[in-house]
Amino acid sequence: MDGTARQLAVVTAAADVVEAELVDDETAGTSPVVHTGRDRHLSPETVAAIQASVADSTRRAYGADRDAFTAWCTKEDRTAVPASAETLAEWVRHLTVTPRPRTKRPAGPSTIERAMSAVTTWHEEQGRPKPNMRGARAVLNAYKDRLAVDKEAAAQARQATAALPPQIRAMLAGVDRTTLAGKRNAALILLGFATAARVSELVALDVATVREAEHGYDVTLYRKKVRKHTPNPVLYGSDAATCPVRALRAYRDALAAAGRTDGPLFVRVDRWGRIAPPMTRHGRVIGDSAGRMTTEAAAEVVERLAVAAGLSGEWSGHSLRRGFATAARAAGHDPLEIARAGGWVDGSRVLARYMDDVDRVKNSPLVGIGL
The missing domain is CATH 1.10.150.130 (Tyrosine recombinase, N-terminal domain)
Incomplete structure (x- = not known):
């Protein structure tokens, strides 16, 4: 054997059978790398950046x-x-x-x-x-x-109940759309469904990121889980009561009338119908100083409206996202297009499970066999 060291390398492994061979170790004889304390050091700013990468x-x-x-x-x-x-x-x-x-x-x-x-x-x-x-x-x-x-x-793993169009109509039936809060809640529900948005993505929207277009609106959401922006065309609905374009326009007009033409799209509204002032604790401002809704507050809107409508199930902010995927698949849309619109990663197991909920009935072997 020459001076090059040899080591055992696993080539394949299946069941209890392992195949292996000796291969040259190119690193043999080289000096090991010794890291200094500085090599292992992370600044507080870098630690914070790493932590910020996680939801x-x-x-x-x-x-x-x-x-x-x-x-x-x-x-x-x-x-x-x-x-x-x-x-x-x-x-x-x-x-x-x-x-x-x-x-x-x-x-x-x-x-x-x-x-x-x-x-x-x-x-x-x-x-x-x-x-x-x-x-x-x-x-x-x-x-x-x-x-x-x-x-x-x-x-069985708990899943959010899918908010499908019939459930959304029931949820919005009791909303007073003459008020700022009512207009906001209707826009939040319908835009969340139309863009398959997580509530965290919805509340991150600003007025300036929602642009009018010939087909309705163009809304770009940042999907943090996949770290990319998805452009979402929001189209007119056939029913005025559940049309996301009309609901969003009514809410934006109400915001403008209240003096808000920039900043967060979805804001806190107090019991008197005013855009809520900054929240404070011990004299210090907490939360978003511009009045942006929290993720929890947006999810609570979905849950509260579902309960008020007498709907049974496990309701959460995720109900809108699941409802979009389920309804789109039931309407025959391609899973790839659904994934792209909703910002799901390729091969998402969660999205596949939503697809299965529809396809297991539509494609059941029992269909058309004469029972």
Whole structure:
């Protein structure tokens, strides 16, 4: 053998059969790289930039999961990072049997999945190898099986109820569109549906980013999850009561009459129909000083109108986005065009699930077989 070192490299692996071969190690004999303290340093500004790349809701949830995991490890005299496979398996079992304070029931599978992801990414963020989750995954799978056998509601992942046109008509029937708040709520519901927007994307819109066009409006939304802008043409509806163009125009005219021609599109409105002043706490302004609605406030509009209309289901801000995908597919539109319009990533499993909800009936093998 020459001076070049040889190492074992896995070529393919299938089932229990592994093929391998010896390959030249081009790095053999070279001096290892030694990083200095400066090489490992991140400035506060860079740390903040990295943190800003993650959605606020995800960051808060991951932070809570990591804190809970650390507290459990401390109580059990275990090491949180790096965590052993045994520690992770025991922790997941703990989550499946320990009631949570708010619900008095153990966490559901999706909540545990998120917690596992929080701990896994925590290791990676600290430069640690990805932990072995095989045992933890087996415990979670057994938990899913038990929930299904026991017919527990938590066995199935909760999904927002799709806000389809009939439900939207019912939600808007009780809205007083003579008021600024009523005009805002109608525009929020219809524009959210027409653009398949997340409520966080809706409240981020400014008056200047909504432009009139011959077909109605052009609205460009920044889809943070895929980090791209999507231009969305908003077209006239056939029913004046659910036409997003008419609703948006009425709301923009009301905003202008109230002296707002720039700044955030969706703003807080107080009980007297005035654009709400900045919120303060201990004399300091909190939230958006221009009165921009929060994501939570926009979602609450959807939930409140659905409840007021007597609609059953799991209503949330995401109901508009799911409703768009479901209705568009039921109308025969191409999944690729639906994905592009709504800012879904290629091959999105979430969007595929919405498609399945429609296609499993339309394309069922039972259709047309003569029963």
